[in-house]
Amino acid sequence: MSQFCIQTSALTKQFGNKLALNNFSINLSQGGIHAIVGSNGAGKSTLFRLLLGMETPTSGSSVILGEDPQKMSPQTRGLVGYVNEEHTLPPWMKAGQVVQMQKHFYPDWQQHRYEEVVGYFDVDPQQKVSGLSRGERAGLNLAIAMAQNPKILILDEPTLGLDVVSKQSFLEALMFADESQQVTVIYCSHQMEEIERVADELIVMEQGKLTHHSTPEAFVDRISSWLVDINGHKLDADLIPGFLVSKKIDDQHQITVIDHQGDLAAMIGAHEVQQVPVNLEQAINSFLSKNHRRPAARS
């Protein structure tokens, strides 16, 4: 098998006129937490559905654990776990019954792992699913997914709508219950503080395309932001290579660029430029809102 556990090649999915996924090619190495960020509608969920074999691509191909997801053997399918934000479970069943039922679908069920993960949450096995909190249902889902002994775990906004305590339990269980760290986790979230804490790799998607893939630090290093004073002249963004976004702050402009090189002051005729630090959230926001000239803040 190749060193990559997921490979896609020019993967494309069209729904009517809309290209939900557009020539998406990526190689994911085994292990670690790969965070996917992108605006709503960037194609993340379509990608997951294709990887899970729930949709057929319009063109292109993908290989998961050496197999085509559309023709995957049940054994390999069992190695790919999936948890989404809805945390749907049969509401009429008791938590313990759900687990009893799930166990039988997976020959390699790891009871100790189930117990370890569920231990991060306070789930009463006698409680009906309908009576569990959102955080408890999320925990139960994660525990079931991890107990299947997956090689790949796809998490689609799993912490959406969780309170701070459940969210922390979820992240802890995700990072620490898998001691061997052999599971490849694909983690989609809009919450930057989570991504900072958990992500080994950062994948950015825009309009169905892959637009960046590296460590989060390497991504932030590409983005730089500057406060410039151009004496009331109009800012001409076309003069700045790698321009992402500008914001007018009082009588100055804050300009954010990618892969900056050269003398910014000379480019735009500014008499003063000052670099300002950028964090992950600002870097991602600027990157995703490329070419937007933000209106001046109202005072």
Place this chain on the structure above:
Amino acid sequence: MPKTHPISIQIVTGDARPIFRQIVDGIRMDIACGNLPVGSKLPSVRGLALQLVINPNTVAKAYSELTSQGLVESRQGLGLFVAQPRQLLNQTEQDKQLNDAIETFINDIAYLDFEQDQVLHKVSQAINRITKKQADGG
């Protein structure tokens, strides 16, 4: 088995410094001011990751940077320990670090109402304290 020396650093998300850099800086500071004396044992990768609720790989990355800077050393099967100070940076790198640090410092104090010799006196006192603590700890 030597006991682990607790680390009291805090990390923040949303900072321009990535988390692994905050850990490196925090531990360096703790070593520099004697909170972590030479020979003390650092928490395990997993232990510090649990404490800070971050990916263990991030802690591993910070530890590996501290190791390559010569601030900590790994002892086979025992863990990571604060190393005997020795200089790994060449003169140019040292000059650069000193200049960067001075610039930050000057920025912080420029608007305060101290005379130059008051500032210099306090700086030299602080350096003496650290040197003494390092001598005691080592």
